[in-house]
Amino acid sequence: MSQPRIRVLVGKPGLDGHDRGAKVIARALRDAGMEVIYSGLHQTPEQIVEAAIQEDVDVIGLSILSGAQMTIFPRVKALLKEQNSEDILLIGGGTIPDEDIEVLIQSGDAEALFTPGTPTGDIVAWIKERLGVDSPPYEHA
Amino acid sequence: MTLSVNQWLGKLLLHDRRAVARLISWVEDNQEQSEIMRTVRAQSGQSLVIGITGPPGVGKSSLVEALTRVYRQSEERVGIVAVDPSSPYSGGAILGDRIRMQAHGTDRDVFIRSMGTRGHLGGVARSTADVLRILEAGGYPRLLLETVGVGQSEIEIMRLADTVVVVLNPGTGDGIQAIKAGIMEVADIFVINKADMPGAERMKNDIEMMLDMNGHGGRAWRPPVILTSVLEGKGLHELIDEIARQQAFLSESGTLIIRRQEQLQREVWQHLEDRLKEAFDSLWPALPTEWLTEGHKDPYQLVDKVWQKMSGHKREGGNT
Ligand SMILES: Nc1nc2c(ncn2[C@@H]2O[C@H](COP(=O)(O)OP(=O)(O)OP(=O)(O)O)[C@@H](O)[C@H]2O)c(=O)[nH]1
Ligand SMILES: [Mg+2]
Numbered sequence: 001m002s003q004p005r006i007r008v009l010v011g012k013p014g015l016d017g018h019d020r021g022a023k024v025i026a027r028a029l030r031d032a033g034m035e036v037i038y039s040g041l042h043q044t045p046e047q048i049v050e051a052a053i054q055e056d057v058d059v060i061g062l063s064i065l066s067g068a069q070m071t072i073f074p075r076v077k078a079l080l081k082e083q084n085s086e087d088i089l090l091i092g093g094g095t096i097p098d099e100d101i102e103v104l105i106q107s108g109d110a111e112a113l114f115t116p117g118t119p120t121g122d123i124v125a126w127i128k129e130r131l132g133v134d135s136p137p138y139e140h141a
Numbered sequence: 142m143t144l145s146v147n148q149w150l151g152k153l154l155l156h157d158r159r160a161v162a163r164l165i166s167w168v169e170d171n172q173e174q175s176e177i178m179r180t181v182r183a184q185s186g187q188s189l190v191i192g193i194t195g196p197p198g199v200g201k202s203s204l205v206e207a208l209t210r211v212y213r214q215s216e217e218r219v220g221i222v223a224v225d226p227s228s229p230y231s232g233g234a235i236l237g238d239r240i241r242m243q244a245h246g247t248d249r250d251v252f253i254r255s256m257g258t259r260g261h262l263g264g265v266a267r268s269t270a271d272v273l274r275i276l277e278a279g280g281y282p283r284l285l286l287e288t289v290g291v292g293q294s295e296i297e298i299m300r301l302a303d304t305v306v307v308v309l310n311p312g313t314g315d316g317i318q319a320i321k322a323g324i325m326e327v328a329d330i331f332v333i334n335k336a337d338m339p340g341a342e343r344m345k346n347d348i349e350m351m352l353d354m355n356g357h358g359g360r361a362w363r364p365p366v367i368l369t370s371v372l373e374g375k376g377l378h379e380l381i382d383e384i385a386r387q388q389a390f391l392s393e394s395g396t397l398i399i400r401r402q403e404q405l406q407r408e409v410w411q412h413l414e415d416r417l418k419e420a421f422d423s424l425w426p427a428l429p430t431e432w433l434t435e436g437h438k439d440p441y442q443l444v445d446k447v448w449q450k451m452s453g454h455k456r457e458g459g460n461t
Contacts, residue, residue, distance in 0.1 A: 004170045005232070005259075030233035035257050040240035047246035051239065054252055056162035084159070 006034040006131060007057040011048045012041050013076075014066035021094065021116070022063035028120035029061075034127070045072060049079040052088055058131055061123075064094040073109040089130060093118065146173045150180045156280030158252065164279075165254055168271045178271055185277040189388050189397075190284045192302025194264060197290030199308045200334040202241035203371040204380075205285050209245055211381050212283050218250045220281030222272050224265050226289050227257035234258075238287055252281050263297025264288035267415075270301050270408060299327055300407040303400060304387050306380075308332045312340035325351060328364045329387050332380060336368035362390055420451055 010026045012019050019041055026036045037055045039048070052060050064072060073092065080086050093114040096104075104110040111130070114123055144152075146167070152160035164181075168174050191208075193201045202223065209219045223238035234257030245251040254272060261267045265288055273284050286302055298305050307328040331348055333341050345366045357363045365383050369376030391397040424447065432446060 004166065004172070005257075007166075026235050030228055030235050031231050033231045033233045035227075035234045035236060035255075037239060037255050038235055038237045039246075040237075040243060043243070044247075047243060050247050050249075051253075053158060054162055054254060055239075056166045 004133060006059070006127065006133065007037065007055060008034050008059045008061055008127070009037045009039060009048065009052045009055060009057045010061045010063065011039050011043045011051070012063050013043045013045065013048060013072050014064060014068045018065055019063065021065070022061075025061060025063065025093065025120060025123065028124060029127075032124040032128075034124075045075040045079055048076055049083060049085070052080075053083060053085055057088060059089045059091060059127055062090070062092040062094075064092055064096060067095075069094075069096050069100055069104065073104050074107070077109045089127075091123075091126075093123075146176055150177065153181070153275070153279050154184060158249070158279075161252060161275060161279035161281075162254075165272050165275050168268050168275065169256065169259075169266070171268075174268070174271070178274070181271070181274050181278045185274040188277045188282045188284050189303040189391070190273055190286055190301055191304045191306060191384060192286045192288065192298045193306045193308060194288040194291065194298050195308035195332075196310075196313075199290070199310045200371055201287045201290065201308055202238045204306075204308060204332065204334060204369065205238075205287050206242045206244060207371050207374070207377050208285060208381065209242070209251055211377055213245070213248065213250065216250075217283040218281045219245075219252070219283045219285060220273070220276030220279075221251065221253045221285045221287070222256060222269060222276070223253065223287040224256045224258060224269060224289050227259050229260070232259065250281075252276055252279070258289060264291040265297055265301060267411070270404075273301065299400075300404050300411075303391060303397065304329050304384055306330045306332055306384070308334050309344065310335045311338050311344045325355065325357075329362065330380070330383050331364055331366040332369050332376075333366065334369045334371060336376065337370040337373050341368050361394060362387065362396070417451075421447070424451060 008029050010022050012022050022038070026038050029036045037051065037057060039051050048060060048062070060076065062072065062076070069092070073090065077090055080088055080090065089111045090109070091112045091114070092110055093116070095116060096113055101113045104113060112126055149160045149164055153164055164177055168177055193205055195201055205221055205223070209221065212219050221242065223236070225234055225236045225238060227234040236255035236257060239253055239255055242253055245253065254276070256266045256269060256272065258266050265286070269286065273286060277284060288298055305327050307324050307330070309331065311333055333344050345368060348366050352363060367376055367380050367383060369380055391400065428447070432443060
């Protein structure tokens with residue numbers, strides 16, 4: 001019996017049109033053996049949460065550059081609660097000021113927030129540790 | 142929330158979306174698979190699967206999105222499985238087909254599930270057939286499958302899809318590739334998408350000519366060739382009509398029964414192969430070392446010995 005494979009939804013809410021950061025993270029997670037559902041630009045919190053449920057992900061990672069973090073994280077968290085899906089970890093990254101990070105972590109609206117320049121390996125390590133599983137080694141069919 | 146498999150199965154039959162999602166993960170991860178599928182298969186199998194295949198970037202996801210929109214107009218609940226390749230190095234994957242389907246992102250009557258191939262060849266994953274049936278049992282009877290963008294569609298799609306839609310683009314040489322790769326034999330419907338670009342009519346004629354020449358593989362069903370443009374919203378209703386016509390043909394001609402038997406055979410073989418591999422992998426290290434030292438010179442002789450051990454009796458002729 002194989003170990004469950006880690007699945008992560010990488011979403012890009014908001015209006016800004018850059019998804020380079022999100023793509024770098026997506027690739028790093030893939031290279032760490034995870035399955036990354038990449039849902040593209042301009043996602044609404046509703047779309048993000050519905051996708052996370054259908055895709056049965058362990059983690060939602062939001063990339064935010066638009067400054068909308070203080071509305072988006074609480075909104076996504078609230079929708080997850082509404083859907084009985086609080087077991088999905090909510091993390092994020094992007095240009096988020098330190099004081100906002102503190103507020104969001106304190107309130108529990110995000111489990112972890114990574115600032116630009118965080119080595120991708122740290123994010124991989126954080127996810128694996130929090131889930132207490134290792135992505136299984138590749139098994140050839 | 143920790144529920145047992147049976148509780149999740151109960152919820153599945155009540156069309157609970159979370160149950161659909163969770164049971165799919167288990168089957169993909171090879172956990173409780175046979176128990177789950179025993180219940181699911183008893184409650185599914187009526188729906189015909191529309192498989193969309195073709196080279197990378199031809200517009201498979203865009204077509205799935207567009208077809209879904211039409212089916213939603215008639216209130217059909219749509220289950221979509223979209224497969225992307227897993228990395229052969231890490232086993233991870235970036236699954237990006239969903240990007241093009243966001244129009245249905247919050248429609249509770251559409252369920253979209255992305256899958257990595259996880260080492261399986263042929264444009265789908267090992268458990269894709271099971272996943273489709275979980276969607277059906279979970280209340281999504283209109284089933285759409287998007288395969289990996291494969292240059293050459295493999296026969297594997299026939300194991301899963303009742304209607305194989307092969308998508309090509311004009312002016313790309315796709316047509317010739319398709320003929321070479323044997324796509325002609327698996328296609329139930331040809332779609333030339335991006336017909337807003339030049340060369341679509343010519344490509345249609347080429348394919349029709351090929352179908353004339355080889356007598357469409359000796360099959361009673363002649364695959365129609367349809368021009369579509371998702372960009373301009375053209376040809377989609379014609380495609381829907383042809384899908385309906387082909388599915389009616391399958392049922393009325395009795396072809397469906399034969400096709401389902403072939404699908405079953407392939408599925409049983411796939412699972413049997415898995416078991417054989419497991420049995421072999423655990424047997425191999427336990428073989429007497431003399432066997433291996435003398436065996437490496439003559440693998441065929443060793444095959445006979447190993448086969449005897451695995452099957453518990455001597456092989457009786459045949460070539461398997
Ligand atoms: N001009 C034109 N472009 C189209 C049409 N349909 C899709 N496209 C574009 O073709 C590109 C690829 O579309 P997808 O639907 O992602 O193609 P796909 O076959 O699913 O791609 P893979 O899953 O990566 O193999 C996108 O940029 C679409 O906007 C069409 O009818 N006309
Ligand atoms: Mg696609």
